[in-house]
Structures are given as C-alpha cells and as structure tokens.
Amino acid sequence: MTQNAKLVLEGKETDLAVTVGTEGEVGIDISALRAKTGAITLDPSFANTGACESAITYIDGERGILRYRGYDIADLAEYATFPEVCHLLIYGRLPTPPEREEFRTRLTRHSLVHEDMKKFFEGFPQTAHPMGILSAMIASLSAYYPEDDTHEEIDLNIIRLLAKAKTIAAFSYKKSIGQPFIYPQNDLTYLENFLTMMFAVPSEPYKVDEVVRSALNKLLILHADHEQNCSTTTVRVVGSGGANLFASISAGVSALWGPLHGGANQAVIEMLEVIRKDGSNYQKYVDLTKSKDSDFKLMGFGHRVYKNFDPRALILKQSADQVLSNLGVDDPLLEIAMRLEEVALADPYFVERKLYPNVDFYSGILYRAMGIPTDMFTVMFALGRLPGWIAHWLEQRNAPGARINRPRQIYTGETAREWVPLEDR
Numbered sequence: 001m002t003q004n005a006k007l008v009l010e011g012k013e014t015d016l017a018v019t020v021g022t023e024g025e026v027g028i029d030i031s032a033l034r035a036k037t038g039a040i041t042l043d044p045s046f047a048n049t050g051a052c053e054s055a056i057t058y059i060d061g062e063r064g065i066l067r068y069r070g071y072d073i074a075d076l077a078e079y080a081t082f083p084e085v086c087h088l089l090i091y092g093r094l095p096t097p098p099e100r101e102e103f104r105t106r107l108t109r110h111s112l113v114h115e116d117m118k119k120f121f122e123g124f125p126q127t128a129h130p131m132g133i134l135s136a137m138i139a140s141l142s143a144y145y146p147e148d149d150t151h152e153e154i155d156l157n158i159i160r161l162l163a164k165a166k167t168i169a170a171f172s173y174k175k176s177i178g179q180p181f182i183y184p185q186n187d188l189t190y191l192e193n194f195l196t197m198m199f200a201v202p203s204e205p206y207k208v209d210e211v212v213r214s215a216l217n218k219l220l221i222l223h224a225d226h227e228q229n230c231s232t233t234t235v236r237v238v239g240s241g242g243a244n245l246f247a248s249i250s251a252g253v254s255a256l257w258g259p260l261h262g263g264a265n266q267a268v269i270e271m272l273e274v275i276r277k278d279g280s281n282y283q284k285y286v287d288l289t290k291s292k293d294s295d296f297k298l299m300g301f302g303h304r305v306y307k308n309f310d311p312r313a314l315i316l317k318q319s320a321d322q323v324l325s326n327l328g329v330d331d332p333l334l335e336i337a338m339r340l341e342e343v344a345l346a347d348p349y350f351v352e353r354k355l356y357p358n359v360d361f362y363s364g365i366l367y368r369a370m371g372i373p374t375d376m377f378t379v380m381f382a383l384g385r386l387p388g389w390i391a392h393w394l395e396q397r398n399a400p401g402a403r404i405n406r407p408r409q410i411y412t413g414e415t416a417r418e419w420v421p422l423e424d425r
Contacts, residue, residue: 009037023058040408050228052236052399056089056391057227061305066312068225069093077315082220083107083190086162086387089225090394104190110163111184111193113137113171114144121175130379131257133172138165139250147244157245158390165386166190169379170197176375191216194383199371211326212370215319219363222312223381225388226305231255231262235389236396240405245393252389253382262381265364268300269374272333272340280332282339290349300361301344302354309356316362317341320369329369337365 003018005028014036017029027050034040043049058067066073069088076085080094087095087103095103120140124133141164145157171181174197182197192208195216200206226232234255239248256262275282288296303310324334341357344350367377396402 007033007037009039012037019053021053023060034408040410042410046233051233051405052228052396054227054392054395055092056388056395057225059227059305061303061307064306064309064311066226073222073311074315077218077221080221081190082217082224082384085221085224089387089391090158106159107163107190108184108186108188108193110160111167113164113167117144118171118181121171121181124175126176126178128172128176130169130172130176130376131253131382133175134165134169134379134382135250135253135257137168137172138246138253140246142244142246145246147246154245154394158394161245161249161390162386166194166383167197169376169383170194172379173198173373173376176373191220209327211323215323215366215370218315218319219366219380220384222315222359223363223384225385225391229261230258231385232389232392236392237405239393239396240402242404245390248393249386249389252385256382256385257378262378262385264299264360265367265381266374266377268337268361268364269333269368269377271299272336275336276332280336282336282343286340286343286347298340298344298355300358300364301350301356303358306358308354310358312359313357313362316359316366317357320362320365323366323369327369331368334365334369337361 003020005016005018007014007016014033016033019027019029021027030041041049056069058070059065068076068085069092071088071094076088080088083104084094084100087093087099117137117140120137121133138161141161145160147153147157167184174181180202182200182202184193184197188196191213195208195213196206228236231252235248235252238251239245243251259267271285275285278284285296285298288294289298323329341361344355344357350356363381364377367380368374372380
C-alpha cells in the first residue's frame with residue numbers, strides 16, 4: 001500500500017511520498033520538496049533527517065536494539081571474531097570457513113606498511129597525538145596505492161586499509177613513547193598482531209593475554225558500526241564527491257577525534273582523574289551532578305540514542321568485571337569508576353533519568369586496565385569503526401542514482417548592501 005504525507009504551505013497542499021524500512025521505520029521523502037514548493041526543511045544537526053537508505057545497521061534506541069546486517073550485537077560479541085564482523089559489514093554476510101581463512105590470510109599478508117612510510121613517522125614530533133598521525137598516514141596510503149575503479153582493485157585497497165590501519169596505529173603509539181617499531185608477524189592473528197606491535201619490545205618474549213585478547217575482540221566488534229553518526233556521515237559525504245577510499249576514511253578519523261564523538265571514553269578517564277586529585281570523593285561529584293546550581297556532568301552516563309539502556313554497555317560491563325578480576329589491576333581511577341557505577345545503578349536520580357553507564361564508560365575502563373594509554377583510546381575506537389566506515393563508503397558509492405551530498409541552508413546574514421569606498425568607511 002502506497003503511503004503519502006501532505007504538507008500545507010501558504011494554503012497550497014503538496015503530496016510527499018513516504019518510505020518505510022524493513023523494521024517499520026517511516027521516512028517522509030522530501031527530495032522533491034524544493035522543486036514543488038520552493039521551500040526547504042530546516043533541521044539543525046540533522047537529528048530528524050534521514051540522509052540515506054542503508055542496509056548495514058539497525059538501531060532501536062527505545063528497546064536497546066543494535067544489529068549488524070540483521071545479527072544481534074550480543075550474538076556477534078559472544079561468538080564472532082572481529083575479522084568475521086569486518087567481512088559481514090563490508091560484504092553483507094558472514095564468511096564461510098574457506099572464506100574466513102582466506103580473509104584472515106589476506107589481512108595478515110597486507111599488514112606491513114611501505115618502508116618509505118617510516119620516514120613519515122620520523123617527521124612527527126614525539127608529542128603528536130596518535131589520531132593526527134592515524135588520519136595523516138591513512139590519507140597518505142593513496143599515494144602508494146592509487147585508486148583503480150575496478151572492483152578487484154577497490155577490494156584490494158579495502159584489505160590493505162583494514163590490514164595496515166592496526167600497524168599504523170601501533171607504530172604511532174611506539175613513536176609517542178620513543179620505542180622501536182615491532183613488525184607484524186604472519187603466524188599471529190589480527191588481534192594478536194596488534195597487541196604484539198603495541199606492547200612487545202625487541203629481544204624480550206611477549207605472550208598475548210587471552211583475557212585481554214577476548215576483551216579487545218568485543219570492544220572492536222561493539223564499535224564496528226552505529227549507523228549515521230558524525231564520522232560515518234562524514235565518510236559518506238566525502239565519498240559522495242568521488243574521493244577515494246583512503247581520503248574518505250581519513251576524514252572519518254578526523255571527525256571521530258572530537259570529544260563529543262570518539263573522544264568520549266577519553267573524557268571519562270579525564271573526569272576520573274579530576275575526582276582522584278580531589279581526594280577520590282566521588283560522592284561530591286555525584287551530588288554536583290544532581291544539583292540544579294551546578295553544570296557538572298558525569299561523563300559516560302546516559303546516551304543520546306539509547307533511551308533505556310545501551311546494549312553494548314551490558315556486554316562490556318561483564319567483560320570489564322572479568323578483565324579487572326583476572327589481571328588484578330590496582331588502579332585508583334578504576335576503583336572510583338566502580339563506585340560511580342554502583343551509584344548510577346542504584347540512585348533514584350540516575351535511575352529515573354536513565355543515566356546508566358554507557359559504552360564509553362566501560363570502554364575507557366577496559367582500555368586503561370589493558371594498559372592502553374588515554375590518548376590511544378580514540379585510535380582504538382577508529383580501528384573498531386573502520387569496517388563500518390568502509391561498508392558505508394561502498395554502499396554510498398554503489399547506490400542507484402547516487403549524487404554528491406549538498407545540503408541547503410537558511411541565510412540569516414545581511415541583505416544587499418551598497419559598496420563603500422575605502423576613504424568613506
């Protein structure tokens with residue numbers, strides 16, 4: 001049954017088509033609105049605007065649902081490996097056993113970066129933020145792997161990007177602490193390679209902790225996609241202009257860098273540090289949050305999309321409990337975090353306002369417990385989000401009738417003015 005919406009503007013009625021998604025989401029199609037009425041819609045921050053139709057990720061914030069290509073996030077976090085989820089998001093299906101092995105092999109074989117790129121790392125100051133290095137290095141990959149418009153070359157560049165991003169991330173960390181780079185090894189899995197490149201030092205044995213590997217696998221899966229967020233929309237917008245894969249993903253990395261987006265878990269740790277320096281009096285800051293006279297907010301609590309609970313946070317809470325228990329980490333910040341969690345889950349003020357600990361709260365705790373420094377948190381987010389960005393770049397590129405993104409605006413500046421000669425100003 002065809003549905004239509006009616007818009008009445010200055011007494012004139014206009015019919016607008018209605019699109020219904022497979023999960024019942026309703027969208028009013030305004031693509032012809034300006035042509036029909038001369039008007040546009042105004043939606044600051046695009047909170048009520050559907051920028052595309054997508055078959056990648058489904059979110060129901062009211063019911064706490066998150067699915068990748070139809071698979072529930074809890075099942076993927078429990079049973080899948082991160083490379084399997086990469087395959088699912090990018091190619092639309094889980095790999096068969098032979099495909100899984102071939103995909104793993106390709107990701108391993110393409111992990112090395114060109115030796116000339118080491119000179120780029122040498123050019124960055126030691127104080128450079130790893131996100132700045134990651135964005136610049138991903139963009140530079142286009143100089144080494146020029147884009148050929150064939151399906152085979154695009155697919156190879158996708159593999160190159162997935163494989164080399166973890167190497168670039170680990171190298172950027174080693175650069176920041178003044179240690180020599182550790183090269184990837186063909187006998188290690190994707191996550192084992194990353195952890196080894198991050199934490200191993202030359203001439204010393206290093207063994208990947210299974211609890212840490214499992215937690216990292218869940219973290220990357222849970223961050224792999226989240227539909228039309230700031231960075232993903234950036235990737236699609238940049239890609240809509242015909243920009244290559246590396247340039248588009250580099251733009252996504254930069255968009256993710258902001259504290260209101262990918263930097264939120266870093267903000268959690270910084271908040272905990274403030275509380276620690278104030279005598280670890282977490283109750284004082286809980287009271288400040290509840291006070292009408294204070295603008296202090298507890299970072300990592302509540303979520304803009306999820307209105308009842310963040311399904312990713314439920315998974316990470318269990319993982320955080322296991323990691324902290326198994327590693328025996330003695331960290332005052334983590335102790336403060338656990339006390340804040342207890343308050344948020346029991347205090348009526350937080351319960352009534354649904355200010356539950358979200359994915360950023362637990363991911364910050366986990367990364368810190370795993371020994372990953374605070375300024376690498378957003379890089380970890382980027383590594384997880386990479387397959388989602390790639391999937392959206394491909395989807396936008398291959399969409400029927402795809403056009404360059406070009407939003408409109410409502411002009412609020414000066415009206416026409418006469419030119420004033422310099423001597424009369």
